Amino acid sequence: MISVLIPSQLIAYTGGATRVEARGATVGEVMDDLDRRFAGLKFRVIDEQDRIRRHMRIFVGQLEARTTNAAVSDGGEVLIFGALSGG
């Protein structure tokens, strides 16, 4: 299982949870798994061409994932952040 940090911008989808568990070998698979349980969450983070949206940041452990192909290890951690996006 992967531990996923949910930012405040997305807790409306997770019933208020800021930490959830998911399965997957890549960031994209983790997002797909989250979307199965929290419908609509993925599209607000990943666009229809599988690009991480401009003002979202995803880290696998301490390393930033630039694409949804970034590998995730079982037992690892994925952190989703809302980055700076203006006033």
Place this chain on the structure above:
Amino acid sequence: MTDAVQLLVGTRKGAWIYRSDARRETWRAEGPLFLGQIINHFVADPRDGRTLVMAASTGHLGPTILRSADGGATWTEASRPPAFPKGDPHGRAVDHSFWVEPGHADEPGVWWVGASPPALFRSADGGDTWDGVTGLNEHPRVLDWFPPDGGTPDGAILNQVVIDPRDARHMYLATCSAGVLETTDQGATWRPLNQNVRCDFFPDPYPEFGQDAHYLALAPTDPDRLWQQNHCGIYRLDRPGERWDRIGEAMPPEIGDIGFTIVPHPRDRETAWVWPMDGTEVWPRVSPGGRPAAYRTRDGGASWQRQDRGFPAEQGWFTVKRQAFCADRADPLGLYIGTTGGEIWMSGDEGGAWRQIAAHLPEIYSVTAAPLA
């Protein structure tokens, strides 16, 4: 005797609903709804009087569509919001939905969305799932009509969908980089409709396409009459004609005919209102001279009258964006503006006098009026 009205207000930071009494004298605010979400458009479904739909995004999150089937009491998110097909040859992804349009009266459940980057989407299930209209989104000239780097500071937009009330197959689009486009087969084929509409920013000032059509409206009592507030003036077209007339030339020269929006009278084909903004020098896009006013024509654009009673006589620098000027259908007619300064103003006598009914809201993007069921 008037009827109670609800104003659906979309702002840069959420949505509000203002509901009036039967005389439109007192207004009660509900909101904020979805605080912090960017609400570009917020509309009611005239076919059932209960469904509300809004286009939402945030600074961080991708775009979505929010729907209420019970007049705003409860809300659900579209299960498949407007999006390009995965693997789109141009790599496009929807940045935000800009315009939401209920379908033709004969097509319950059908909705349309205009998006940024410019594209058209259709839902046949009340806005739950959306598909791209390939006749436009995959048109051979799509990158000529909608250059990837063209458009407004917030991105290029398909800013309006207008449906002929007599024929669901006949539609117009207003766009920021191809002007007005028309279809007579509900989106399978399209053609530009821009004759004699000026482009001050092109070497050829009257191209086939390239215009920035800020707002397009059909006269409700005569859908063959089209009113357009363009980036480069106010125009009128009577179909089946093809050539627009720049009726804004009759505006006072010190005011000009630049603006974002135009509102036709629901019962009089000769009457419409505009909200001029300063389009001189560096385009401040504020009320000209700091003196806010609507301008009305009652003769199809041959002459215009200033309507500023109630507005600040000086130091009023707000303006009114594309979706933020509307009329109700009551008698006497009510007019409403939402300002970039977060104020809502109304006139209960067709623009004769105006009063502020709300203030201190975020920047207003959209105000639409609907009967209060």
